[in-house]
Amino acid sequence: MKFIFIVSLFAIVFPVLANANYYHNKQADIAKLATDPYWLTLLHKENPEARSEIIDPDFFLSGSDDSYSELVATLNALTSPVGVDENEHAQCRFIARSKWLQQQLPQLSTLLPEVQCTLFNSWSDQQQIESVSAIFASGYLGNPASFYGHILLKFNSSAEKRGLLQQQNINFGAAVPNNENPLIYILKGLTGGYNAVFSYGDFYRNTQTYGESELRDLWEYKLALTPSEVQQLLFHAWELIGRDYVYYFLKENCAFRMAELLELVVKQSLISKGQPYAMPISVFHRLAEIEHHGQPLVAEIIQHPSRQKRLVEGYKQATRNIQQAVSAVIANNYNLEISDFQSLDNADQSQVLEILFDYLAFLKISDDSIQLMQYKNKLLRARLALPSGKPKQLILDDRPPHLSTYPSLFQISWVDTAYSPALELRFRATYYDFLTANRDKALFSALSMFDMHLRLQDSSLQLYRFDLLNIENMNLSQTGLPEDGGLAWKVNFGYAPQDLRCRHCETVQLSGGLGKAWQLEHGVIYAMQDGRVHQNRQGVGLLSADSRIGTVFDFNSYWRMQLELGYRSYFDADAKSFSWYRVQQRFGNSRHWDMRMSIEQLRSTELRFAFSYYW
Secondary structure, eight states: OHHHHHHHHHHHHHHHHHHHHHHHHTHHHHHHHTTOHHHHHHHTOSSTTSOOSBOOGGGOTTSSOOHHHHHHHHHHHHTSOOOSOGGGSHHHHOHHHHHHHHHHSGGGGGGOOOOOOHHHHHHTTTTOEEEEEEEEEOOOTTSGGGTTOEEEEEEEEOOTTOOGGGOEEEEEEEOOOTTOOHHHHHHHHHHTOEEEEEEEEEHHHHIIIIIIISOOOEEEEEEOOOHHHHHHHHHHHHHHBTOOEEEOSSSTTHHHHHHHHHHHHHOSOOSOSSSSOOOHHHHHHHHHHOEETTEESEEEEEEEOOHHHHHHHHHHTSOHHHHHHHHHHHHTTTOTTSHHHHTSOHHHHHHHHHHHHHHHHHHHTTOOOHHHHHHHHHHHHHHHTSOOOOOOOOOOOOOOGGGSOOSOEEEEEEEEOSSOOEEEEEEEEEEEOTTOSSSOTTTOEEEEEEEEEEEEETTEEEEEEEEEEEEEEOOOOSSOOTTSSOOEEEEEEEEEESOSSSSSOEEEEEEEEEEEEEEOSSEEEEEEEEEEEEOOOTTOOSEEEEEEEEEEEEEETTEEEEEEEEEEEESSSOOOOEEEEEEEEEEOOOSSEEEEEEEEESSSEEEEEEEEEEO
16 A cells, blocks of 8 residues: 555656756756747747737636746646546647647657547547638628628548538637627727637538628638648647637738738738738738749639529529520419420429529528428429439639739829819728729629828828728629619718819718619619718708719720719709719729729819729
8 A cells, every 4th residue: 555655656746856857957948939939929929028919818828928938837737647628638728839849849748648639639530631721701791891701711621521511610700799789890890899719610601601691602722731731720720719819800800810820831921910901802812922832822722602603603504495484483483384494304494493492592591481481392392303413513714812903002193183283192901993903793893991092282282082981882683583683882981072173172971872783794884872961061061962874884804984974962052953974994904003094074174094003
């Protein structure tokens, strides 16, 4: 019995003495490691004196984010005995730290107790992750935080049990209460009023959220990382899941955090840290530019089309007879006995039904009624009665996101005014307008923030125009089917001149509009009714309206024109109503530059020649 007690005491005391002796001999090495860039990256600190960007106290074993204290605490935790739950041991909670410290301090591995990290092994398919993909979810105008797209990371497993939709992925987003007021949401998102975390789930969940509910295409960029780099990324991603950050809509957002995580293994900057905003598309522009180990970092690009994309492309690529049958079935309350459907052969009938399935799923987003389910069940019975066969493969030739024009703009213009020539400098933080090249031709929309014009005229420099937010969506029908498309709409908040005849008559303005747009073969035509609230300058009152018609038209890929004709009315002042027009043209289709020319008549006429640079 005495012998057993001595052995047990030795088993407890010896690791403590060994660790103490080990740390004493390695103090200089430990102090150096505490300032190593990789260690600071694992702690999410820019330098040893900086605060960590992670605000979750459970992320720090020492109780503080001091890099030296945390390193010592991590070494102590790694070599401590295993408790009741092995998954709570530091080797399982902080795998990236553990693996890196073992590389830097080879003797450390002899001091570590044996553990089985069952939770991590289950999450990582017993560490069978063979590659990593960055996923770009296209912009979604239904949520201010998603206007400019979103980034996910997908871990591709070699395990046979994991299909595409079951692959593990991680997401970064703000923890926002349900039914949060939109204005409070925007305000708190801009000022750091929310915490944000990394979360995980099957890729299926995100295809449902983004592709099916929000109708956003997902673009997968498979990265050419080495097995060691895949492991590093996987280990650190596990450490970050559930850890709290402060969320800022403009900068410390999904783009910033996902870029930060990828930079751990890419070893190159993916996003500008000094820029006051971060955009998901910028990360993909950068990924596509990078050479990694002598080859392109992006090994493969795969488009996962949204429900709407599948509907539109399935309908457009169908024969005229199939399109007529789809329209006729819908118009006749999904009656499949009509001749337009019955006259088709089995293969064409199957294609009609597949398009109708996509159409009903598209309608279900806004109308989850029992009747739609009854229609779907009716179509399913008809499909089961037909011979089995694979659906027709769609041809998708959309431009990948990284081939779009870069999002930020600097423009210099020479302007001929009624008073004297002027030089105008323009900076737009994001994103695109009606004339922007290299965008999906079917969209015809404008989305920009922080668009500032400075005008130098008669040796005087002034803020001539500033649009904090401008959104205009033509909301086109791409198939002609009922409920596809809807009203065109516009929202603008900014500071702009009342017209071109007055000088120094800029006012704060809020405007919104509704209308309708129709697709042309190479463009769009539209009619809009806008309402405006503004300051009362030059006797124009507080309320006015613009009735306008216009077109955006592509002559070819190098030349696009926008023409608008309008009539402005004032409601609470004696100012006279007047007609106006605007013609704008873009020349060039580079992702980095274009040239523009415009003429605008708004009580006075201005002619403008501009050179635009994008980055």
